[in-house]
Amino acid sequence: MKELIESLMEMGILASPRALKLLQTQDNPMEMVRHILRGRGETLFLEEEDIRRALEELGGNEEEKLELSVPQTVVVEKQSKVVEEKEEKEKSESTVMLRKKNTPPPAVSRYRPVAAEYEEDIKISGDITGKSLCEGKITDxxxxxxxxxxxLRDIIKRRPEMMHATSIRRAKRLDNKVSTIGIVSEVVSSEHGIKVIIEDEEDxxxxFINKNSQVFxxxxxxxxxxxxxxxxxxxxxxxxxxxxxxxIFR
Structure with a gap:
Protein backbone atom coordinates (compact mmCIF):
# COMPACT_ATOMS: atom_id res chain seq x y z
CA MET A 1 0.00 0.00 0.00
CA LYS A 2 2.80 2.42 0.87
CA GLU A 3 4.59 1.86 -2.44
CA LEU A 4 1.34 2.38 -4.34
CA ILE A 5 0.65 5.70 -2.61
CA GLU A 6 4.22 6.89 -3.25
CA SER A 7 3.94 5.98 -6.94
CA LEU A 8 0.67 7.92 -7.26
CA MET A 9 2.16 10.93 -5.48
CA GLU A 10 5.09 10.95 -7.89
CA MET A 11 2.55 11.21 -10.70
CA GLY A 12 0.73 13.99 -8.84
CA ILE A 13 -2.39 11.89 -8.29
CA LEU A 14 -4.43 11.42 -5.13
CA ALA A 15 -6.87 8.57 -4.52
CA SER A 16 -9.69 7.84 -2.12
CA PRO A 17 -9.23 5.00 0.41
CA ARG A 18 -11.73 2.81 -1.45
CA ALA A 19 -9.95 3.43 -4.73
CA LEU A 20 -6.60 2.53 -3.14
CA LYS A 21 -8.02 -0.66 -1.69
CA LEU A 22 -9.44 -1.67 -5.06
CA LEU A 23 -6.22 -0.81 -6.86
CA GLN A 24 -4.24 -2.91 -4.44
CA THR A 25 -6.13 -6.03 -5.53
CA GLN A 26 -4.87 -5.69 -9.10
CA ASP A 27 -1.82 -7.48 -10.45
CA ASN A 28 -0.53 -4.23 -12.02
CA PRO A 29 -2.20 -1.27 -10.30
CA MET A 30 -0.04 1.39 -12.00
CA GLU A 31 -0.96 0.06 -15.44
CA MET A 32 -4.59 0.46 -14.40
CA VAL A 33 -3.89 4.09 -13.43
CA ARG A 34 -2.21 4.77 -16.78
CA HIS A 35 -5.23 3.30 -18.57
CA ILE A 36 -7.49 5.69 -16.68
CA LEU A 37 -5.24 8.64 -17.52
CA ARG A 38 -5.17 7.74 -21.22
CA GLY A 39 -8.95 7.71 -21.37
CA ARG A 40 -9.66 10.81 -19.29
CA GLY A 41 -6.66 13.02 -19.75
CA GLU A 42 -5.22 14.69 -16.68
CA THR A 43 -6.79 13.42 -13.47
CA LEU A 44 -5.76 14.67 -10.04
CA PHE A 45 -8.04 12.49 -7.87
CA LEU A 46 -9.13 8.89 -8.35
CA GLU A 47 -12.43 7.59 -7.04
CA GLU A 48 -13.59 4.02 -6.62
CA GLU A 49 -15.93 4.53 -9.56
CA ASP A 50 -12.97 5.34 -11.82
CA ILE A 51 -11.33 2.02 -10.96
CA ARG A 52 -14.50 -0.02 -11.47
CA ARG A 53 -15.20 1.65 -14.82
CA ALA A 54 -11.67 0.85 -15.96
CA LEU A 55 -12.12 -2.78 -14.89
CA GLU A 56 -15.24 -3.06 -17.05
CA GLU A 57 -13.41 -1.55 -19.99
CA LEU A 58 -10.55 -4.01 -19.59
CA GLY A 59 -13.01 -6.89 -19.78
CA GLY A 60 -13.75 -8.17 -16.29
CA ASN A 61 -13.66 -7.53 -12.60
CA GLU A 62 -10.25 -8.72 -11.44
CA GLU A 63 -11.27 -8.13 -7.83
CA GLU A 64 -14.03 -10.71 -8.08
CA LYS A 65 -11.67 -13.17 -9.74
CA LEU A 66 -9.20 -12.71 -6.92
CA GLU A 67 -11.82 -13.08 -4.21
CA LEU A 68 -13.07 -16.31 -5.78
CA SER A 69 -9.67 -17.83 -6.39
CA VAL A 70 -8.35 -17.53 -2.86
CA PRO A 71 -11.12 -19.46 -1.07
CA GLN A 72 -11.06 -22.16 -3.74
CA THR A 73 -7.33 -22.63 -3.20
CA VAL A 74 -7.80 -22.83 0.55
CA VAL A 75 -10.60 -25.36 0.18
CA VAL A 76 -8.50 -27.55 -2.11
CA GLU A 77 -5.57 -27.41 0.29
CA LYS A 78 -7.81 -28.29 3.25
CA GLN A 79 -9.41 -31.17 1.37
CA SER A 80 -5.98 -32.49 0.39
CA LYS A 81 -4.78 -32.26 3.98
CA VAL A 82 -7.85 -34.10 5.28
CA VAL A 83 -7.33 -36.88 2.75
CA GLU A 84 -3.66 -37.22 3.73
CA GLU A 85 -4.51 -37.34 7.44
CA LYS A 86 -7.19 -39.97 6.82
CA GLU A 87 -4.80 -42.12 4.80
CA GLU A 88 -2.11 -41.79 7.48
CA LYS A 89 -4.58 -42.76 10.21
CA GLU A 90 -5.78 -45.81 8.26
CA LYS A 91 -2.18 -46.84 7.65
CA SER A 92 -1.36 -46.51 11.36
CA GLU A 93 -4.44 -48.51 12.39
CA SER A 94 -3.54 -51.23 9.90
CA THR A 95 -0.02 -51.45 11.35
CA VAL A 96 -1.37 -51.76 14.90
CA MET A 97 -3.84 -54.46 13.89
CA LEU A 98 -1.08 -56.37 12.11
CA ARG A 99 1.13 -56.24 15.18
CA LYS A 100 -1.67 -57.45 17.41
CA LYS A 101 -2.39 -60.27 15.01
CA ASN A 102 1.25 -61.40 14.91
CA THR A 103 1.86 -61.03 18.67
CA PRO A 104 1.59 -64.36 20.47
CA PRO A 105 -0.67 -64.47 23.53
CA PRO A 106 1.08 -64.15 26.92
CA ALA A 107 2.18 -67.39 28.46
CA VAL A 108 0.06 -68.56 31.36
CA SER A 109 1.90 -70.37 34.11
CA ARG A 110 0.22 -73.54 35.26
CA TYR A 111 2.54 -74.00 38.22
CA ARG A 112 0.80 -74.21 41.56
CA PRO A 113 2.64 -74.99 44.81
CA VAL A 114 1.55 -78.17 46.50
CA ALA A 115 0.64 -76.37 49.76
CA ALA A 116 -0.82 -73.24 48.19
CA GLU A 117 -4.26 -73.80 49.70
CA TYR A 118 -2.91 -74.28 53.24
CA GLU A 119 -1.99 -71.56 55.74
CA GLU A 120 1.40 -71.69 57.40
CA ASP A 121 1.54 -73.41 60.76
CA ILE A 122 5.06 -73.08 62.14
CA LYS A 123 5.93 -73.49 65.79
CA ILE A 124 9.35 -73.31 67.42
CA SER A 125 9.36 -76.01 70.04
CA GLY A 126 12.92 -75.52 71.27
CA ASP A 127 16.60 -75.89 70.54
CA ILE A 128 17.17 -79.23 68.85
CA THR A 129 20.89 -79.13 69.73
CA GLY A 130 20.27 -78.74 73.46
CA LYS A 131 23.14 -76.24 73.66
CA SER A 132 21.28 -72.92 73.57
CA LEU A 133 21.13 -71.14 76.94
CA CYS A 134 19.50 -67.93 75.68
CA GLU A 135 15.83 -67.15 76.24
CA GLY A 136 15.79 -63.83 74.35
CA LYS A 137 15.51 -61.65 77.46
CA ILE A 138 17.27 -58.32 78.10
CA THR A 139 19.56 -59.99 80.59
CA ASP A 140 20.67 -62.36 77.84
CA LEU A 152 38.15 -58.14 73.65
CA ARG A 153 39.45 -56.22 76.67
CA ASP A 154 41.78 -59.11 77.46
CA ILE A 155 43.08 -58.99 73.89
CA ILE A 156 43.68 -55.22 73.99
CA LYS A 157 45.43 -55.48 77.38
CA ARG A 158 48.07 -57.68 75.81
CA ARG A 159 49.49 -54.58 74.19
CA PRO A 160 52.28 -53.02 76.29
CA GLU A 161 50.64 -49.58 76.19
CA MET A 162 47.40 -50.94 77.68
CA MET A 163 48.77 -53.35 80.29
CA HIS A 164 47.81 -50.99 83.12
CA ALA A 165 44.40 -49.97 81.77
CA THR A 166 41.93 -49.22 84.55
CA SER A 167 38.15 -49.16 84.77
CA ILE A 168 36.24 -46.15 83.46
CA ARG A 169 34.97 -45.23 86.95
CA ARG A 170 38.51 -45.05 88.33
CA ALA A 171 39.86 -43.28 85.23
CA LYS A 172 37.34 -40.44 85.71
CA ARG A 173 38.86 -39.66 89.14
CA LEU A 174 42.49 -39.48 88.00
CA ASP A 175 44.22 -36.25 86.99
CA ASN A 176 47.28 -37.71 85.34
CA LYS A 177 47.46 -39.72 82.13
CA VAL A 178 45.12 -42.72 82.17
CA SER A 179 44.29 -45.73 80.03
CA THR A 180 40.92 -47.42 79.90
CA ILE A 181 38.88 -49.77 77.74
CA GLY A 182 35.21 -49.68 76.88
CA ILE A 183 32.55 -50.48 74.33
CA VAL A 184 31.41 -47.64 72.05
CA SER A 185 27.81 -46.58 72.64
CA GLU A 186 27.73 -43.32 70.66
CA VAL A 187 29.73 -41.49 67.98
CA VAL A 188 28.99 -37.85 67.09
CA SER A 189 30.94 -35.83 64.52
CA SER A 190 31.00 -32.03 64.45
CA GLU A 191 32.99 -29.24 62.83
CA HIS A 192 35.26 -29.13 65.88
CA GLY A 193 35.99 -32.83 66.19
CA ILE A 194 34.54 -36.21 67.14
CA LYS A 195 32.79 -37.10 70.39
CA VAL A 196 32.73 -40.75 71.42
CA ILE A 197 31.00 -42.31 74.44
CA ILE A 198 32.47 -45.55 75.79
CA GLU A 199 31.17 -47.62 78.67
CA ASP A 200 31.95 -50.73 80.66
CA GLU A 201 30.08 -52.72 83.30
CA GLU A 202 30.18 -49.86 85.83
CA ASP A 203 30.32 -46.45 84.17
CA PHE A 208 36.72 -35.88 72.54
CA ILE A 209 39.11 -35.98 69.62
CA ASN A 210 39.93 -32.53 68.25
CA LYS A 211 40.19 -32.22 64.48
CA ASN A 212 43.84 -31.19 64.95
CA SER A 213 44.60 -34.27 67.04
CA GLN A 214 47.06 -36.83 65.74
CA VAL A 215 44.45 -39.56 66.24
CA PHE A 216 41.62 -37.68 64.51
CA ILE A 248 43.53 -45.36 70.36
CA PHE A 249 43.93 -49.14 70.45
CA ARG A 250 41.85 -51.91 68.96
Missing part, protein backbone atom coordinates in the same frame (compact mmCIF):
# COMPACT_ATOMS: atom_id res chain seq x y z
CA UNK A 141 21.72 -59.46 75.61
CA UNK A 142 23.44 -57.72 78.52
CA UNK A 143 25.35 -60.87 79.34
CA UNK A 144 26.35 -61.20 75.70
CA UNK A 145 27.80 -57.66 75.49
CA UNK A 146 29.61 -58.02 78.83
CA UNK A 147 31.13 -61.29 77.70
CA UNK A 148 32.19 -59.71 74.43
CA UNK A 149 33.69 -56.72 76.25
CA UNK A 150 35.68 -58.95 78.61
CA UNK A 151 37.11 -61.07 75.83
CA UNK A 204 30.77 -44.42 81.01
CA UNK A 205 32.96 -41.52 79.87
CA UNK A 206 33.02 -39.10 76.97
CA UNK A 207 36.03 -38.92 74.67
CA UNK A 217 41.86 -39.75 61.33
CA UNK A 218 41.84 -42.97 63.33
CA UNK A 219 38.87 -41.77 65.39
CA UNK A 220 36.92 -41.25 62.19
CA UNK A 221 36.73 -45.03 61.75
CA UNK A 222 35.22 -45.75 65.19
CA UNK A 223 31.76 -47.34 65.05
CA UNK A 224 29.08 -48.22 67.60
CA UNK A 225 29.47 -51.43 69.64
CA UNK A 226 33.18 -51.52 68.94
CA UNK A 227 35.51 -52.25 71.86
CA UNK A 228 38.44 -49.83 71.98
CA UNK A 229 41.23 -48.89 74.33
CA UNK A 230 42.27 -45.26 74.81
CA UNK A 231 44.96 -43.40 76.68
CA UNK A 232 45.08 -39.69 77.41
CA UNK A 233 44.27 -37.06 80.01
CA UNK A 234 40.97 -36.47 81.76
CA UNK A 235 39.75 -32.89 82.16
CA UNK A 236 36.58 -31.42 83.59
CA UNK A 237 34.32 -29.91 80.96
CA UNK A 238 31.12 -28.35 82.37
CA UNK A 239 31.63 -30.41 85.54
CA UNK A 240 31.76 -33.61 83.51
CA UNK A 241 35.05 -35.45 83.06
CA UNK A 242 36.14 -35.73 79.43
CA UNK A 243 39.02 -37.87 78.25
CA UNK A 244 41.16 -36.38 75.47
CA UNK A 245 42.91 -39.41 73.95
CA UNK A 246 46.32 -39.23 72.33
CA UNK A 247 46.26 -42.92 71.39
Missing amino acids: FTRYFIDRLNK FIAL KQAGTIINDEVIGVSGRVKLNRREPVLYPDA
Whole structure:
Protein backbone atom coordinates (compact mmCIF):
# COMPACT_ATOMS: atom_id res chain seq x y z
CA MET A 1 0.00 0.00 0.00
CA LYS A 2 2.80 2.42 0.87
CA GLU A 3 4.59 1.86 -2.44
CA LEU A 4 1.34 2.38 -4.34
CA ILE A 5 0.65 5.70 -2.61
CA GLU A 6 4.22 6.89 -3.25
CA SER A 7 3.94 5.98 -6.94
CA LEU A 8 0.67 7.92 -7.26
CA MET A 9 2.16 10.93 -5.48
CA GLU A 10 5.09 10.95 -7.89
CA MET A 11 2.55 11.21 -10.70
CA GLY A 12 0.73 13.99 -8.84
CA ILE A 13 -2.39 11.89 -8.29
CA LEU A 14 -4.43 11.42 -5.13
CA ALA A 15 -6.87 8.57 -4.52
CA SER A 16 -9.69 7.84 -2.12
CA PRO A 17 -9.23 5.00 0.41
CA ARG A 18 -11.73 2.81 -1.45
CA ALA A 19 -9.95 3.43 -4.73
CA LEU A 20 -6.60 2.53 -3.14
CA LYS A 21 -8.02 -0.66 -1.69
CA LEU A 22 -9.44 -1.67 -5.06
CA LEU A 23 -6.22 -0.81 -6.86
CA GLN A 24 -4.24 -2.91 -4.44
CA THR A 25 -6.13 -6.03 -5.53
CA GLN A 26 -4.87 -5.69 -9.10
CA ASP A 27 -1.82 -7.48 -10.45
CA ASN A 28 -0.53 -4.23 -12.02
CA PRO A 29 -2.20 -1.27 -10.30
CA MET A 30 -0.04 1.39 -12.00
CA GLU A 31 -0.96 0.06 -15.44
CA MET A 32 -4.59 0.46 -14.40
CA VAL A 33 -3.89 4.09 -13.43
CA ARG A 34 -2.21 4.77 -16.78
CA HIS A 35 -5.23 3.30 -18.57
CA ILE A 36 -7.49 5.69 -16.68
CA LEU A 37 -5.24 8.64 -17.52
CA ARG A 38 -5.17 7.74 -21.22
CA GLY A 39 -8.95 7.71 -21.37
CA ARG A 40 -9.66 10.81 -19.29
CA GLY A 41 -6.66 13.02 -19.75
CA GLU A 42 -5.22 14.69 -16.68
CA THR A 43 -6.79 13.42 -13.47
CA LEU A 44 -5.76 14.67 -10.04
CA PHE A 45 -8.04 12.49 -7.87
CA LEU A 46 -9.13 8.89 -8.35
CA GLU A 47 -12.43 7.59 -7.04
CA GLU A 48 -13.59 4.02 -6.62
CA GLU A 49 -15.93 4.53 -9.56
CA ASP A 50 -12.97 5.34 -11.82
CA ILE A 51 -11.33 2.02 -10.96
CA ARG A 52 -14.50 -0.02 -11.47
CA ARG A 53 -15.20 1.65 -14.82
CA ALA A 54 -11.67 0.85 -15.96
CA LEU A 55 -12.12 -2.78 -14.89
CA GLU A 56 -15.24 -3.06 -17.05
CA GLU A 57 -13.41 -1.55 -19.99
CA LEU A 58 -10.55 -4.01 -19.59
CA GLY A 59 -13.01 -6.89 -19.78
CA GLY A 60 -13.75 -8.17 -16.29
CA ASN A 61 -13.66 -7.53 -12.60
CA GLU A 62 -10.25 -8.72 -11.44
CA GLU A 63 -11.27 -8.13 -7.83
CA GLU A 64 -14.03 -10.71 -8.08
CA LYS A 65 -11.67 -13.17 -9.74
CA LEU A 66 -9.20 -12.71 -6.92
CA GLU A 67 -11.82 -13.08 -4.21
CA LEU A 68 -13.07 -16.31 -5.78
CA SER A 69 -9.67 -17.83 -6.39
CA VAL A 70 -8.35 -17.53 -2.86
CA PRO A 71 -11.12 -19.46 -1.07
CA GLN A 72 -11.06 -22.16 -3.74
CA THR A 73 -7.33 -22.63 -3.20
CA VAL A 74 -7.80 -22.83 0.55
CA VAL A 75 -10.60 -25.36 0.18
CA VAL A 76 -8.50 -27.55 -2.11
CA GLU A 77 -5.57 -27.41 0.29
CA LYS A 78 -7.81 -28.29 3.25
CA GLN A 79 -9.41 -31.17 1.37
CA SER A 80 -5.98 -32.49 0.39
CA LYS A 81 -4.78 -32.26 3.98
CA VAL A 82 -7.85 -34.10 5.28
CA VAL A 83 -7.33 -36.88 2.75
CA GLU A 84 -3.66 -37.22 3.73
CA GLU A 85 -4.51 -37.34 7.44
CA LYS A 86 -7.19 -39.97 6.82
CA GLU A 87 -4.80 -42.12 4.80
CA GLU A 88 -2.11 -41.79 7.48
CA LYS A 89 -4.58 -42.76 10.21
CA GLU A 90 -5.78 -45.81 8.26
CA LYS A 91 -2.18 -46.84 7.65
CA SER A 92 -1.36 -46.51 11.36
CA GLU A 93 -4.44 -48.51 12.39
CA SER A 94 -3.54 -51.23 9.90
CA THR A 95 -0.02 -51.45 11.35
CA VAL A 96 -1.37 -51.76 14.90
CA MET A 97 -3.84 -54.46 13.89
CA LEU A 98 -1.08 -56.37 12.11
CA ARG A 99 1.13 -56.24 15.18
CA LYS A 100 -1.67 -57.45 17.41
CA LYS A 101 -2.39 -60.27 15.01
CA ASN A 102 1.25 -61.40 14.91
CA THR A 103 1.86 -61.03 18.67
CA PRO A 104 1.59 -64.36 20.47
CA PRO A 105 -0.67 -64.47 23.53
CA PRO A 106 1.08 -64.15 26.92
CA ALA A 107 2.18 -67.39 28.46
CA VAL A 108 0.06 -68.56 31.36
CA SER A 109 1.90 -70.37 34.11
CA ARG A 110 0.22 -73.54 35.26
CA TYR A 111 2.54 -74.00 38.22
CA ARG A 112 0.80 -74.21 41.56
CA PRO A 113 2.64 -74.99 44.81
CA VAL A 114 1.55 -78.17 46.50
CA ALA A 115 0.64 -76.37 49.76
CA ALA A 116 -0.82 -73.24 48.19
CA GLU A 117 -4.26 -73.80 49.70
CA TYR A 118 -2.91 -74.28 53.24
CA GLU A 119 -1.99 -71.56 55.74
CA GLU A 120 1.40 -71.69 57.40
CA ASP A 121 1.54 -73.41 60.76
CA ILE A 122 5.06 -73.08 62.14
CA LYS A 123 5.93 -73.49 65.79
CA ILE A 124 9.35 -73.31 67.42
CA SER A 125 9.36 -76.01 70.04
CA GLY A 126 12.92 -75.52 71.27
CA ASP A 127 16.60 -75.89 70.54
CA ILE A 128 17.17 -79.23 68.85
CA THR A 129 20.89 -79.13 69.73
CA GLY A 130 20.27 -78.74 73.46
CA LYS A 131 23.14 -76.24 73.66
CA SER A 132 21.28 -72.92 73.57
CA LEU A 133 21.13 -71.14 76.94
CA CYS A 134 19.50 -67.93 75.68
CA GLU A 135 15.83 -67.15 76.24
CA GLY A 136 15.79 -63.83 74.35
CA LYS A 137 15.51 -61.65 77.46
CA ILE A 138 17.27 -58.32 78.10
CA THR A 139 19.56 -59.99 80.59
CA ASP A 140 20.67 -62.36 77.84
CA PHE A 141 21.72 -59.46 75.61
CA THR A 142 23.44 -57.72 78.52
CA ARG A 143 25.35 -60.87 79.34
CA TYR A 144 26.35 -61.20 75.70
CA PHE A 145 27.80 -57.66 75.49
CA ILE A 146 29.61 -58.02 78.83
CA ASP A 147 31.13 -61.29 77.70
CA ARG A 148 32.19 -59.71 74.43
CA LEU A 149 33.69 -56.72 76.25
CA ASN A 150 35.68 -58.95 78.61
CA LYS A 151 37.11 -61.07 75.83
CA LEU A 152 38.15 -58.14 73.65
CA ARG A 153 39.45 -56.22 76.67
CA ASP A 154 41.78 -59.11 77.46
CA ILE A 155 43.08 -58.99 73.89
CA ILE A 156 43.68 -55.22 73.99
CA LYS A 157 45.43 -55.48 77.38
CA ARG A 158 48.07 -57.68 75.81
CA ARG A 159 49.49 -54.58 74.19
CA PRO A 160 52.28 -53.02 76.29
CA GLU A 161 50.64 -49.58 76.19
CA MET A 162 47.40 -50.94 77.68
CA MET A 163 48.77 -53.35 80.29
CA HIS A 164 47.81 -50.99 83.12
CA ALA A 165 44.40 -49.97 81.77
CA THR A 166 41.93 -49.22 84.55
CA SER A 167 38.15 -49.16 84.77
CA ILE A 168 36.24 -46.15 83.46
CA ARG A 169 34.97 -45.23 86.95
CA ARG A 170 38.51 -45.05 88.33
CA ALA A 171 39.86 -43.28 85.23
CA LYS A 172 37.34 -40.44 85.71
CA ARG A 173 38.86 -39.66 89.14
CA LEU A 174 42.49 -39.48 88.00
CA ASP A 175 44.22 -36.25 86.99
CA ASN A 176 47.28 -37.71 85.34
CA LYS A 177 47.46 -39.72 82.13
CA VAL A 178 45.12 -42.72 82.17
CA SER A 179 44.29 -45.73 80.03
CA THR A 180 40.92 -47.42 79.90
CA ILE A 181 38.88 -49.77 77.74
CA GLY A 182 35.21 -49.68 76.88
CA ILE A 183 32.55 -50.48 74.33
CA VAL A 184 31.41 -47.64 72.05
CA SER A 185 27.81 -46.58 72.64
CA GLU A 186 27.73 -43.32 70.66
CA VAL A 187 29.73 -41.49 67.98
CA VAL A 188 28.99 -37.85 67.09
CA SER A 189 30.94 -35.83 64.52
CA SER A 190 31.00 -32.03 64.45
CA GLU A 191 32.99 -29.24 62.83
CA HIS A 192 35.26 -29.13 65.88
CA GLY A 193 35.99 -32.83 66.19
CA ILE A 194 34.54 -36.21 67.14
CA LYS A 195 32.79 -37.10 70.39
CA VAL A 196 32.73 -40.75 71.42
CA ILE A 197 31.00 -42.31 74.44
CA ILE A 198 32.47 -45.55 75.79
CA GLU A 199 31.17 -47.62 78.67
CA ASP A 200 31.95 -50.73 80.66
CA GLU A 201 30.08 -52.72 83.30
CA GLU A 202 30.18 -49.86 85.83
CA ASP A 203 30.32 -46.45 84.17
CA PHE A 204 30.77 -44.42 81.01
CA ILE A 205 32.96 -41.52 79.87
CA ALA A 206 33.02 -39.10 76.97
CA LEU A 207 36.03 -38.92 74.67
CA PHE A 208 36.72 -35.88 72.54
CA ILE A 209 39.11 -35.98 69.62
CA ASN A 210 39.93 -32.53 68.25
CA LYS A 211 40.19 -32.22 64.48
CA ASN A 212 43.84 -31.19 64.95
CA SER A 213 44.60 -34.27 67.04
CA GLN A 214 47.06 -36.83 65.74
CA VAL A 215 44.45 -39.56 66.24
CA PHE A 216 41.62 -37.68 64.51
CA LYS A 217 41.86 -39.75 61.33
CA GLN A 218 41.84 -42.97 63.33
CA ALA A 219 38.87 -41.77 65.39
CA GLY A 220 36.92 -41.25 62.19
CA THR A 221 36.73 -45.03 61.75
CA ILE A 222 35.22 -45.75 65.19
CA ILE A 223 31.76 -47.34 65.05
CA ASN A 224 29.08 -48.22 67.60
CA ASP A 225 29.47 -51.43 69.64
CA GLU A 226 33.18 -51.52 68.94
CA VAL A 227 35.51 -52.25 71.86
CA ILE A 228 38.44 -49.83 71.98
CA GLY A 229 41.23 -48.89 74.33
CA VAL A 230 42.27 -45.26 74.81
CA SER A 231 44.96 -43.40 76.68
CA GLY A 232 45.08 -39.69 77.41
CA ARG A 233 44.27 -37.06 80.01
CA VAL A 234 40.97 -36.47 81.76
CA LYS A 235 39.75 -32.89 82.16
CA LEU A 236 36.58 -31.42 83.59
CA ASN A 237 34.32 -29.91 80.96
CA ARG A 238 31.12 -28.35 82.37
CA ARG A 239 31.63 -30.41 85.54
CA GLU A 240 31.76 -33.61 83.51
CA PRO A 241 35.05 -35.45 83.06
CA VAL A 242 36.14 -35.73 79.43
CA LEU A 243 39.02 -37.87 78.25
CA TYR A 244 41.16 -36.38 75.47
CA PRO A 245 42.91 -39.41 73.95
CA ASP A 246 46.32 -39.23 72.33
CA ALA A 247 46.26 -42.92 71.39
CA ILE A 248 43.53 -45.36 70.36
CA PHE A 249 43.93 -49.14 70.45
CA ARG A 250 41.85 -51.91 68.96
